[in-house]
Amino acid sequence: MKRFKGFKGTPVIVLGVLLLISAFIFPSVADNIQTKGIEKAGKDLNINFPKITELVIEEGQEETNKEDIITISDEEEKVFDDIVLLIQKSTLPIALKNRELSESESNRMVELRKKFKAGEIKSEKTMAIGENLEKPYYNPENETYYYPETEMTDEDMLQIIVFDEKLNRAFSRFRETYIQEVMENLEPKISEEEAIKSAKEIVEKVYNVDLDNMKISCSFDSTGLNNKKYWSVGFQPKNLDTLREQEKLYWIYFTKVDIYDGNVVYVDSFYSNQMSEREGVAETDLNNIEEYKKMSEEILIEKLNIKNVEFLKAYVRKPNNLLPHKITSKNLYLVFKAEDRYVEMLFLYGSKRMVGLSFYDDPVELNERINKIEERSIGNIN
Incomplete structure (x- = not known):
């Protein structure tokens, strides 16, 4: 990775592309859509893809417009490909930063991203990559973004945005190559259409919703223990971009379906107001969870028609001290x-x-999954 040293090219806060959703990593993708950084799975994953928030690629954006936003040289492409490989091997839960963005910087970053994706602004420069460089820059060796201590200019942040876009494309190339190689050696017994049908049925039952007017995405996914293979099926509002821009509330649903037996192995939801929903709530008493048990049993027995249900245990996963409170x-x-x-x-x-x-x-x-969560992140287990 020494070739990064002094490369003047771009932080990664990134991808997010609800690419639906490249990596479902337990526990919940939902919260992670709120993150400001690259989130990565542990070593047990066969392949990791970032789950991002700030840089969500707009679903309706035309490919030609995206290509007009930036140009990337062959040299840069190799550098970003190397960064992707480095991140895949990382055990860090998120990309580190020397400081958080100020409120003013965060607000300006949002507006700059909108203008950038709309093709209204451009930058020929990319945030520098290396170590001990003039800030802002990204150091791949420790996966850290270094921002100047003083308020960043629009140009500084625009270079960060350009860097994000280039890294997004590197992740896309990596993902396409990986999936092509895996799929060539697989013979799925469950088609995409069958996976979508199963996913839709269970989401509608569990959350009591109608998905007929939702946008559906289905993609191949290889994550989790034992190198299992899945169809990742997601449901989101067709007018998601408009809802975000108007700061209206919305729901997104995620599922995983085994490509061999068609079993739905994962169901998750994201509510756009759920960070606020948590503020000021009383702590959960693990000795008083009867209401939670009753709700769970109603879903399993009444909605999913599972006859024999036995409660085993409950536990609390506390925020990892490496992560800012807003992230998890x-x-x-x-x-x-x-x-x-x-x-x-x-x-x-x-x-x-x-x-x-x-x-x-x-x-x-x-x-195994529970045991892999760091001890400091686990609460009492009953």
Whole structure:
């Protein structure tokens, strides 16, 4: 990676592309859509893709317009490809920064991104890549973004935005190459159409919603333990861009469907106001979770028609001290034996709303996932 030194080219806050959704990493993608940085899975993942927030690529954006936004040289392309490979091997949960953006910088960044994606502004420069450079710059060796201590100019932030776009494209190239190689050696027994049908049915049952007018995305996904393969199916409002711009509330739903047996193994939801929803809520008492258990059992028994449900345990996942509070909050998990499978139900900590659920065929697999969460991030386990 020494070739990065002194490369003047661009931070990564990035991708996000609800690319639907390149990587579903337990516990919940939903919260991570709020992050300001690249979030990466642990070593147990076969492949990791960033889950971003600030830089969400607009679904309706024409490819020709995107190509007009920036130009990237062959040399730069190789550099960004190397950064992607480095990030894939990383164990850091997010990209680090020497400081957070100020409120003014955050507001200006949002507006600059909108103008950039609309083709109204451009920059021929990219944020520098290397170490001990004039700020702002990105150091791939420690995966850290270095911002100047003083308020950044619009040009500084525009160079960051250009860097983000170039890194997004590098991740897209990486993903396309990887998926092509994997798919050449696979013979899925479940088609995309069958996966979408199964995903739609379970989301409508679990969340009591009608998805007929939602935009559907389906893509191949290879994440999680044991190198399992899935169809990742997502549902979002067709006018999502407008809802965001007008700061209106909306829901997005995510699922994973096994490509061999068609079982839905993961269901998750994102509510655009759920960060505010958590503010000021009382802490969950693990000794008083009867209401949570009742809600979970109603979903499993009445909505999913699972006959034999047995509660096993509950635990709280606390915010990792590496992560800013806004990126992750406490989550409450309830684990059940559900006939011949195991189910982990996720609730917002202090809230009575069930966010998502995950199915496991083997309790060992579930315990491995729980055990891989760093000790300092785990609360009491009953």
